[in-house]
Amino acid sequence: MPTLSRRMLTALLTTFTAAVVALAAAPATALAAPAPALAVAADLTATIRLSNCSASLVRYPTSLSTDRAMMLTNGHCFEGGFLAAGQVITDRASTRRGTLLSSSGSSLLSLTADRVLYATMTGTDVLLYRLTRTYASIQSATGVTARTIRSSHPAAGDTFVPSGYFARVFDCDVLTFVPTLREDRWTWHDSIRFADGCGTIPGTSGSPIISVATGELVGINNTSNENGQSCTLDNPCEVAGDGSVTVVQGRRYGQETYWFTTCLTASRTIDLSLTGCLLTRPTA
16 A cells, blocks of 8 residues: 555656646747748849949849849830830840849949840830840859749739849838829839838839749839829829829839740740730830
């Protein structure tokens, strides 16, 4: 009997101790759980400073390291000035220069374009250059990898806008999409509207819109309503299907970039005649 009592007492004490330890550990574990970290650092990786705008080092999802690298900015940042409504430029010689920045904003490398691959301010507001160096050459010299242009329509969610011109990152989430956006003589379709609180300023034109989740480029920053005017230069308006116009001073907008991937051949060249190509074609 004494031996049995000691065994029972030992078992009870062991069970009680385990229960106390479990109760004490449970809340400690919950409190210690870290907050989810951002998948991608909101920094200036692959941004480029132009003389009048921001730009970025970009690649298609199918680009090879041996391909010539590309630089993306807005059509209204073209070195020859604003493009006319309906105007499209393809495969034109260029000598445009820009400075590639590090993730912290320091200058890394001077880049030179030799071709305008595509440019327009009609339907969208984009300008894509071919550079003289390959992706492999740039990465070897700087350690920088180009941002990948997402191949599908963007979704509302967490994004940021890194400006090469200012070497500054803006917290600008994608809120929704505007079927028709009009500014002065130009009309854009399926434009990105940023959530309130996005603080982009003149000079951030051409900055990439980067997904926090994937690091992919989902769009390009291009305009804002500065003065509350309706459909004038620097004062874009939203046009509904019935023709009604909405104007909100301070609203900021961007353009989608997956359109490029709808126009690519197997050899990664732009062919505007491809079925399903969304980029604006030159008028006959």
